[in-house]
Amino acid sequence: MAAALVACVDVGSTDTKLAVVDVTDGTLVHTATHPTTGGDVLDGVDALLAAAAGSVGPVRDVYCCSSAGGGLRLAVIGYEALVSADAAHRVALSAGARVVHVAAGPQTRAGVRTVRAAKPDVVLLVGGTDGGDSDVLLHNARQVAAARWRTPVVVAGNTDVRADAVEVLAAAGVPAVAAANVLPKIGVVDPAPARAAIRDVFLRHVIGGKHLSRGPRFGRLVRMATPDAVLTGVSLLADTLHGDLLVVDVGGATTDVYSALVPDGSTAVAGTLWRARTVEGDLGVRWNVDGVHTAAAREHVDVPAGDALGIAAAATVIAVRRHARSGRDLRNVVSVVASGGVFRHAAPATARAAVQPVLRDHAGGWALPRAPTVTVDERYVLAPAGLLAADHPGAAAALLTTHLYSG
DSSP: OOOOEEEEEEEOSSEEEEEEEETTTTEEEEEEEEEOOSSOTHHHHHHHHHHHHHHHOOOSEEEEEEOGGGOEEEEEEESOTTTHHHHHHHHHHHTTEEEEEEEESSOOHHHHHHHHHTOOSEEEEOOSOTTSOOHHHHHHHHHHHHHTOOOOEEEOSOTTTHHHHHHHHHHTTOOEEEOOOSOSBTTBOOHHHHHHHHHHHIIIIIHHHTTOSSSSHHHHHEEEEHHHHHHHHHHHHHHHHTSEEEEEEEOSSOEEEEEEOOOOSOOOTTOOOSEEEEEETTOOSSTTHHHHHHHHHHHTOOOOTTOHHHHHHHHHHHHHHHHHHTTOOOTTEEEEEEESHHHHTSOHHHHHHHHHHHHTOTTSSSOOOSSOEEEEOTTOOHHHHHHHTTTOHHHHHHHHHHHHOOO
8 A cells, every 4th residue: 555644844943843743554754843933833844845745755644742932821710619610721721721820609700800810811711510601601601791802711610690791702803613512411521522512612713813823824723722632642542552541741741641441330429521631831841941940859759960850850840749639539540651852862861761760759649659650742643633533543543553562
């Protein structure tokens, strides 16, 4: 069978990464990196595509994800802090957003001004289980409408008044779309519809609004925010392995932790999100090194001086502690994957050794995985697999198992 090459491009704030995949069998045929270009990010993308065409031939399609320009900034307004607002916060993170503000309860004008001051790209407005409280969702919709801002709003609350809330916002000129309730009943979280709506708003409103490219082509290429693509890849790998999975992605500014757990029938008041992401905005190996040292001192974690891999190891321990303390049971994790440039650029054995402290973290206050394998995303395949998952699921799964599964 002839090769069918698809280019998967991740446009980051610092680097743009390319993976060319033969979607007939999931073979990774070419990878490259280019500094993300200012003025027009497509200049760097096109340079990568031209070089790839000269090396492996023309590609059939180009799929992009992006975290450039600060990625997707999202604010949450919920009914009350420990239930709907908490559930919506977790759903927003799963959609690849950086949550910049969480508000709960009936908002005043001052409260709405505080949300606006956080400069979100999107607002997720929730409240009330289906058939439950309807007053707070409508009240908050009216308050946002009265502020007459133009930030898009995804309304994912009580179905009894959801259409009314969208109508209130739209009448004031606020871009608003409806999605199914993120918390339809106590103990049940339904993330997929809101996640899809946030993704759609990101593509239609946010990408163009960041002025990353001079024309509409970049907006047509981008399919999702990069963390959304990574979580999709993580979820596909977990499904393929039929087991719990933990991924730690250490970057220059943040450390993201993803976990995909097999449902066990348990529930919490705000529901259990079986595929989840947390973002630690104070932990990074470049711009937030001071944050790693500060957090490490608080957590009594050693940080080797002047050692980027040691700093990444400390960030990993701290980030996983926080992720697990948020209510994630990681005891049944069968595979731990380390991602991020600091791990990819190290020798594989050295990178795997840097992850080991998290598996011996008996002082962290969380139950450790019993017998996980440790791999490194050396070829950066999680995001490309997430981009391919919808159209080419078999190729995406093969790409992941080839490069991330040692069993």
